[in-house]
Amino acid sequence: xxxxxQTPSHQVTQMGQEVILRCVPISNHLYFYWYRQxxxxxxxxxxxxxxxxxSEKSEIFDDQFSVERPDGSNFTLKIxxxxxxxxxxxxxxxxxVRREAFFGQGTRLTVV
Amino acid sequence: xxxxxxxxxxxxxxxxxxxxxxCSYTVSGLRGLFWYRQDPGKGPEFLxxxxxxxxxxxxxxLKATLTKKESFLHITAPKPEDSATYLCAVQAxxxxxxALIFGKGTTLSVSS
Numbered sequence: 001x002x003x004x005x006q007t008p009s010h011q012v013t014q015m016g017q018e019v020i021l022r023c024v025p026i027s028n029h030l031y032f033y034w035y036r037q038x039x040x041x042x043x044x045x046x047x048x049x050x051x052x053x054x055s056e057k058s059e060i061f062d063d064q065f066s067v068e069r070p071d072g073s074n075f076t077l078k079i080x081x082x083x084x085x086x087x088x089x090x091x092x093x094x095x096x097v098r099r100e101a102f103f104g105q106g107t108r109l110t111v112v
Numbered sequence: 113x114x115x116x117x118x119x120x121x122x123x124x125x126x127x128x129x130x131x132x133x134x135c136s137y138t139v140s141g142l143r144g145l146f147w148y149r150q151d152p153g154k155g156p157e158f159l160x161x162x163x164x165x166x167x168x169x170x171x172x173x174l175k176a177t178l179t180k181k182e183s184f185l186h187i188t189a190p191k192p193e194d195s196a197t198y199l200c201a202v203q204a205x206x207x208x209x210x211a212l213i214f215g216k217g218t219t220l221s222v223s224s
Binding site: 004033035041042043044045048056058089091100101102103104105106108 | 146148153154155156157158161199201210211212213214215216217
């Protein structure tokens with residue numbers, strides 16, 4: 001069964017460093033998302049992406065964040081200058097038309 | 113503001129002891145209500161989508177129902193492998209690819 005693949009599974013970074021989280025969505029899906037989950041808290045929406053552009057973003061998704069689909073298969077989330085409060089699980093999801101979203105296993109980001 | 117509230121936060125059951133989880137929502141025009149299962153350190157795994165009041169869906173020991181203000185996830189004769197966090201999420205009206213708004217989840221523990 002196809003699945004959403006995320007790499008790395010765990011990333012440790014110094015505060016102020018840039019990180020790129022990578023995702024390979026399920027092929028033929030059209031909508032792509034990033035969500036995050038701070039330990040012990042709810043899953044929060046960051047951004048959705050459709051037709052090679054951002055279709056919706058939350059207040060969390062400020063100028064420090066960017067997304068890209070560089071080669072038609074990968075979908076990346078970049079955090080330019082990480083802060084301690086960016087430590088969380090980051091989930092990528094993809095969705096076909098008129099169906100539910102499928103989530104990846106997540107990348108645990110630890111900012112030290 | 114669109115909101116999702118799940119109760120109880122935690123539930124402990126004996127194997128075979130049936131119960132229900134609650135998800136209350138306030139959203140201006142519901143596009144869909146979703147139930148996901150999340151195991152520790154993993155991404156959400158899709159269970160059900162409900163679209164309109166009165167709708168019901170079943171899968172093995174799980175049954176989801178929907179009213180105009182809440183949804184229930186009924187667990188019949190649970191087994192230890194049903195232990196997980198169950199997440200409820202709503203999708204507001206809008207174009208396809210609209211964000212999911214999650215509740216905090218109910219953590220279910222089933223002991224043998």
